[in-house]
Amino acid sequence: MTKKQKKTLLRILLAGLLLIGAALLPAEGVWKALAFAVPWLVVGWDVLWDALRNILHGQVFDEKFLMALATVGAFAVGEYPEAAAVMLFYQIGEWFQSVAVGRSRKSIAALMDIRPEYAVVLRDGQEQEVDPEEVAVGETILIRPGERVPLDGTVLEGAGSLNTAALTGESMPVDVAPGDRVVSGSINLTGVLQVRAESAYENSTVARILELVENSAEKKARVESFITRFARWYTPCVVLGAALLAFIPPLFVGGWADWIHRALIFLVVSCPCALVVSVPLSFFGGIGGASRAGILIKGANDLETLASVDAVAFDKTGTLTRGVFQVDAVHPRELDPNALLDIAAAAESRSRHPVAESIVAAHGKHIDPSRLGAVTELAGLGLEAVVDGETFSVGNGKLMDRVGADWHECHLPGTVVHIAKGAEYLGHIVINDQLKPDAASAIASLKRLGVKKAVLLTGDRKKVAEAVAEQLGVDEVRAELLPEQKVEEVERLLASGVKLAFVGDGINDAPVLARADLGIAMGAMGSDAAIESADVVLMDDKPSRLSLAVRIARKTMGIVRQNIVLALAVKFAILILGALGYADMWLAVFGDVGVLILAILNAMRCLLPVKETA
Amino acid sequence: MKKTYKLEDLDCANCAAKMEAAINKLDGVKKATVSFMTQKLTLEAEDERFDEVLQAAVKCIAKVEPDCRVILK
Numbered sequence: 001m002t003k004k005q006k007k008t009l010l011r012i013l014l015a016g017l018l019l020i021g022a023a024l025l026p027a028e029g030v031w032k033a034l035a036f037a038v039p040w041l042v043v044g045w046d047v048l049w050d051a052l053r054n055i056l057h058g059q060v061f062d063e064k065f066l067m068a069l070a071t072v073g074a075f076a077v078g079e080y081p082e083a084a085a086v087m088l089f090y091q092i093g094e095w096f097q098s099v100a101v102g103r104s105r106k107s108i109a110a111l112m113d114i115r116p117e118y119a120v121v122l123r124d125g126q127e128q129e130v131d132p133e134e135v136a137v138g139e140t141i142l143i144r145p146g147e148r149v150p151l152d153g154t155v156l157e158g159a160g161s162l163n164t165a166a167l168t169g170e171s172m173p174v175d176v177a178p179g180d181r182v183v184s185g186s187i188n189l190t191g192v193l194q195v196r197a198e199s200a201y202e203n204s205t206v207a208r209i210l211e212l213v214e215n216s217a218e219k220k221a222r223v224e225s226f227i228t229r230f231a232r233w234y235t236p237c238v239v240l241g242a243a244l245l246a247f248i249p250p251l252f253v254g255g256w257a258d259w260i261h262r263a264l265i266f267l268v269v270s271c272p273c274a275l276v277v278s279v280p281l282s283f284f285g286g287i288g289g290a291s292r293a294g295i296l297i298k299g300a301n302d303l304e305t306l307a308s309v310d311a312v313a314f315d316k317t318g319t320l321t322r323g324v325f326q327v328d329a330v331h332p333r334e335l336d337p338n339a340l341l342d343i344a345a346a347a348e349s350r351s352r353h354p355v356a357e358s359i360v361a362a363h364g365k366h367i368d369p370s371r372l373g374a375v376t377e378l379a380g381l382g383l384e385a386v387v388d389g390e391t392f393s394v395g396n397g398k399l400m401d402r403v404g405a406d407w408h409e410c411h412l413p414g415t416v417v418h419i420a421k422g423a424e425y426l427g428h429i430v431i432n433d434q435l436k437p438d439a440a441s442a443i444a445s446l447k448r449l450g451v452k453k454a455v456l457l458t459g460d461r462k463k464v465a466e467a468v469a470e471q472l473g474v475d476e477v478r479a480e481l482l483p484e485q486k487v488e489e490v491e492r493l494l495a496s497g498v499k500l501a502f503v504g505d506g507i508n509d510a511p512v513l514a515r516a517d518l519g520i521a522m523g524a525m526g527s528d529a530a531i532e533s534a535d536v537v538l539m540d541d542k543p544s545r546l547s548l549a550v551r552i553a554r555k556t557m558g559i560v561r562q563n564i565v566l567a568l569a570v571k572f573a574i575l576i577l578g579a580l581g582y583a584d585m586w587l588a589v590f591g592d593v594g595v596l597i598l599a600i601l602n603a604m605r606c607l608l609p610v611k612e613t614a
Numbered sequence: 615m616k617k618t619y620k621l622e623d624l625d626c627a628n629c630a631a632k633m634e635a636a637i638n639k640l641d642g643v644k645k646a647t648v649s650f651m652t653q654k655l656t657l658e659a660e661d662e663r664f665d666e667v668l669q670a671a672v673k674c675i676a677k678v679e680p681d682c683r684v685i686l687k
Binding site for chain 1: 653
């Protein structure tokens with residue numbers, strides 16, 4: 001609590017005691033009024049003072065002024081206890097609002113506790129502890145176990161495992177060794193690391209994430225702007241209603257005191273606070289809660305869109321698949337599969353092509369470099385290599401045709417590497433990009449959440465794309481697309497009237513991310529492009545986070561709606577009851593402060609974690 | 615130019631909304647946000663008039679909530 005909040009709390013407690021005292025006093029008439037005026041002034045003098053000041057500034061519909069007017073009016077019609085109580089509860093409500101928001105801001109800050117406090121930098125062989133902002137790119141920083149990685153960089157020396165939970169929501173530690181990238185904000189668990197700093201603090205992952213979450217308040221949701229506009233009209237209308245109620249009916253039916261009393265009830269419920277606080281508080285909580293799970297939502301408007309998404313288009317490589325090639329099958333004609341793989345791996349052992357690397361990786365064993373003789377790379381075909389003194393052709397079907405080998409297509413989808421010795425066909429190896437283990441379940445759980453359409457957009461070949469689509473259970477496949485054709489496909493989907501999210505890995509798909517209703521970038525840890533162009537950033541590269549993101553967004557929107565309905569229903573009910581003479585001051589206080597507190601408590605539920613799986 | 619300032623003792627969300635509306639009406643302001651949640655004012659205004667606009671914005675804030683202070687650093 002701040003100093004001001006503590007002081008207000010003391011005044012509230014004191015006024016509460018004085019109010020009880022005043023109620024117990026057997027005073028009558030003027031003395032009774034004075035007895036209740038004491039707690040009223042103790043708790044409300046600043047409200048009265050501000051009200052006066054605001055009037056001089058020309059702010060008529062200020063809620064402080066309205067509270068002052070309502071309580072002075074209550075004194076005037078002889079409702080002394082109510083007058084003091086309305087002021088007391090108004091202050092309790094304001095106090096609660098201020099404390100609750102302070103608390104939730106703190107807890108979100110704690111969720112986002114990824115800011116490194118310091119960096120240990122090696123300068124002239126000396127360890128120096130400095131502010132992360134003072135470290136220059138290229139300097140060597142030292143990270144001991146238990147310390148937070150202050151800047152993005154590459155490990156020079158040492159090995160360890162990093163906890164990236166605060167960034168990705170993934171609790172499994174990541175092992176790093178020299179040459180690996182480390183991301184600022186993660187925590188070193190074991191081993192001392194020497195890291196070359198590769199970003200200045202303000203460009204580091206951690207600084208960008210913090211900035212993004214803090215700025216998310218700027219991008220308001222539609223419902224939020226609606227409430228702000230509504231609030232601007234609500235108060236003047238209710239005050240006008242109060243004025244009419246106080247002066248028009250008594251002209252015809254008399255009973256001034258009763259009508260003024262009814263009008264005062266209007267004034268007490270004229271503050272739209274419950275709505276105005278709880279809506280942004282819910283969004284703030286939802287965005288904060290999501291960031292704990294490694295889901296960065298750039299604005300309240302994006303959260304709103306995320307909740308209503310009913311079609312999702314996926315990029316394939318790197319999003320649903322690992323983007324890493326692996327040998328799926330080895331189909332020799334006569335040889336032992338291992339022998340065929342051994343020839344291919346030896347032939348490809350000098351190549352840096354991903355396909356070649358996957359064959360070497362599948363072989364797994366040491367390849368004696370002396371086995372490999374001359375290698376001729378044939379662009380668009382493959383290569384010819386001398387292995388163990390014999391010449392082999394390793395490549396695609398065209399290469400087989402060229403050497404006159406009797407080859408055939410494979411029934412499996414994927415990249416097929418054929419091998420021939422001279423004109424003798426030896427067999428082929430099938431290589432595929434591997435599906436992420438949770439890709440199929442991610443799509444299934446999106447479907448369970450009511451997403452109507454899952455579409456796969458890929459530049460890959462049709463056969464491969466269709467095979468992947470079948471395994472994943474997507475509804476539509478568009479294969480062999482160039483990047484600009486992906487944009488066209490997205491536009492076609494948008495034209496069909498769906499709320500479309502596009503999920504990509506942030507590489508080469510910035511235009512598509514921007515064009516869809518909602519761009520979701522995945523596996524963004526350390527990728528600036530993705531953080532820039534997407535509306536929602538999944539720090540992790542797990543597709544299953546998507547359904548979690550949707551569920552967090554929906555829960556938040558649900559709470560927002562509950563609060564709007566609660567506040568409006570209660571306020572309008574009290575207005576009607578008040579106008580008809582059935583509501584008293586106490587009910588009005590509930591309608592104001594009670595609803596405010598309920599709405600805040602409900603909004604704070606947005607901060608609670610959502611279950612990982614539906 | 616776009617700058618962010620911390621606000622101290624910004625006590626009510628409706629006040630924040632009012633400040634935001636008032637500041638956005640000021641001449642020279644491109645976009646202003648007053649966030650009750652982050653207790654921050656983000657002001658985007660023309661470069662050459664920034665200080666003048668900022669002073670006017672501070673006045674707007676004081677008018678709506680006299681206790682609220684803008685931390686200018």
